[in-house]
Amino acid sequence: MTMASETIFEAPATRQRLAIVFLSTYVVMLMAAGGGQIVDPFVHYDDYPALVLYPEGYYMKTLAEGRWLNYWWHLRGVFTPPWFNFQLYVIGWALFSAAASLSIFRTSDIRYPGLLAALLVLAPQTTLISGWFNTLIPGVWLMAAYAATTLFVSARTGSLLLLVFVPLALQTYSSYPFMLLAICMMREDQEKSLTTLVGLMALFTLSFGLGILVIYSLNFAVHEIFGVALAGWRDPEPASDLTGLIHNLSKTVASLTQLYSMTGFGKPALSAMIATAFLASLVAICRKRPIEVLFILVPAIAGLGLLCLHSAAEGIIFPFRSTYFVWLTVAISVVRAVQLREPGNGSAPFALTLMFTLTVGAMVRVHNQGLSIWQHETRLIAAQIPATAREIFIHGTHLAINGPSGPLTQSPGDFQYRVTYLTSIWAEMCTEDPESCEGVTPPFEPPVSGDPLLILQNDESVFIRLPITEIES
Template identity: 30%
Template sequence: MTTQTLAPPAHRRARLLPSVSSVPRYRLLVPLTIAFAFLVTQGVVQAVTPFIRQDDWTFLLPDDQPNVAPPRYYNISEGRWLNTGWWWLVGQHGTPTTAALTYALGYALLVAGMWRVLRRSGVRPGPVVDAVLGVALYASCVWVQLLYWPGALTPSVLVGATAIWLLPWAARSRLRMALWLLLSGVAAVLSYPPIGVVLLIFAVVHLRDAPWRQVLAVVAGWVVAFGTGILVAYTLNWIFNQHFGIELASWRQANPLNSVDSLNDNVGRWLDSAQALWRAQWWVALVGLVAFAVGIRDRLVRPRLLRLLAAFVVACGLDAGQTIVTGAVTEARGQLWTWLVAVLPVAFLLLRRGRTDPRAVRVLPAERVPALLLAVLAVVGVLSWRADIGAHQATRVQYAAIAAQATAPEAGDPAVRIVVYQNWYVKGSRDGALMASTMFMAVRQATGGVQPRWCR
């Protein structure tokens, strides 16, 4: 006996399974969107003709080069042991261009992985809004500031990309998740600690609206893993450099916490840095607040936002704790999580509600507000990338022109000895050191390896 209220089994299965045409469309949308972002942000320009910051040459040249700090310096001052391993295996054997291309590829994989985690968490808008979301994820106005250290930071972006792609696999069991937290946390500390904060945030995103005890367990596990990474760095320094700890560089102006006065000073430093950070990114904070105000009233979105807020509190607390204990302030480019303060709350407004046609191209009414906010983030992010990369490319061209003119052969004889002079009131400053190092490397590239010397 049958009734018309029960659908045939085949029909029920067809309704539960995703559309066959939607899977290839999504797989095509991701690489096309990231390729578009790579082009429109001028990331391709930095990848093909990279501007290299002066302290990144350490990880692009063989050891014991004149006027270049050895990799072991960053082991003792920052705990970058994984970066040193990458330099030994890859970095010193490549070129600035190969390093920049590798970094660009790693970043693209990282963005694709973050996008994938959002889709697995229920953020599945139509293709137009989804593409805007992908551009907004890519065009972080903070991350663009890291492009000029491809030699040093490629290991961190590869660690992030690998970890973010393994996150769904790790989340299937407690043991896998514990292993993921440990390995990704230690690797982040030994390469570039801010990447670890990004991984924590996406681990919380992947939990969806899991019970709070599970969220807090993941946060606690991440804190333990981060601390383990610090312990590993300290131990390696003790074994190879006879110092258990980190000796911060003088330019960081460390102020160890050893008195009430140092506590007051360090708290003031952190407050000043936080104020400067959000003053520069006020529009990011504004978009995030608008998305939070809209989403907190939604029963579907509210649990996700509250758990995300907890992850942001941990990120903020870690930054504050570091400054209060050491006196060293994290520069704005190290606050990678701040871009997510806007992108992720907006993405949560796109959480899938019921059945939608994956083939629909038009923007649904429920997607209009988050689509507008994502468009703001994408457009301003792209403009930030273009402005930042454009300024650095102009500097690269300027230094290259000066070096080419100064080292041009006279009477057909190539320059054998090149002397550099710098005004005495600039030479001893940090800015003077940056300018001098950039010029020295421009001369080396223009002459095929001739090392300049200072005017006596």
């Protein structure tokens, strides 16, 4: 029987397994999100252009980050509400995770790909980045398309598809290509040898280089700059020599420290437990399938190495949310080690991994509950703004939710754009941008942290005083 005929023969069973794992993963995501996020999902301030179809607000990211596919998504011209977009994002993410997990565990008991898919969608990185779900829809569905397609084709065809999908994925989010590489390397029917490893890395490097060339060419054609220009908010300090590189290493170290801490949702004990489980799983795999350890680690090493190089060269701290491929590596390693366990161990390793997954899911749920509280509070504030208002002036920066620093993802711009979206009245953030409020005197003393929330109207102007005026470190 040929490979093609085997693929056709197995397709119905594979589709059935995909449907089961997808539905279970989708349910996991909904449970972790909670009803508040499903009905009224949290939106970051710089995700609003994708929601309200304002491509001009995203345009400069094509030059700063080369995200042309995301920009073209902003031009779609059809408005859809946040809850609908959130479901598009969640469904795409669940499909990617389910298809990727089944590709890695093609012929094993379905509980292994089911467990892996649940771990993948509960990643702390995806939990934090979900606030940009309106913008990320094309990228998530592009990855889902690759994962689902390669599930029904040979390993060789799946590898060649990197030439198409990696350049496209690079135009949505820079870390996505490494996730595609991980799927390609760890799919169950992929030959695991040093020759294969070198060949796949060469093909990926070619695909990645092609993506860079496409982005640089588009930027040159449109912006007349052959390359990218980092945005000012990243506070770059480009290194011009070895001394500069050494100086910037402190930012690289800070990035890696944040990666370790936030992988455990900021809980030292959980970070240590995850690191220990990861190392133990690598040892367990190495005892039985040593070559697999390389296939598991190489995508993460390549992605993290590129981030560290970029951090040192440009003098920037790379965000934790860009390191999802690290979680992908950890999850694959842990579940693969459980699958390769000694028969005499029974179901204890699987049960422990399931408990770990439930713990991570609980952390995600707590995070999302904090966001839902914030959404509820901002709805109440917006409801107090009269329809006769023509302008809104905000003093302070944050609401006092989940402690003095607010929710983990809360920023001044989030409140500003949230109020603007809910009221259809542009809100000025006076504490952050005093010039925009110049000549307008609020009907209260300058706020200090700890002052209660206050909403006052003066003719057609509404003034909001928030409880927090600065972020506590």
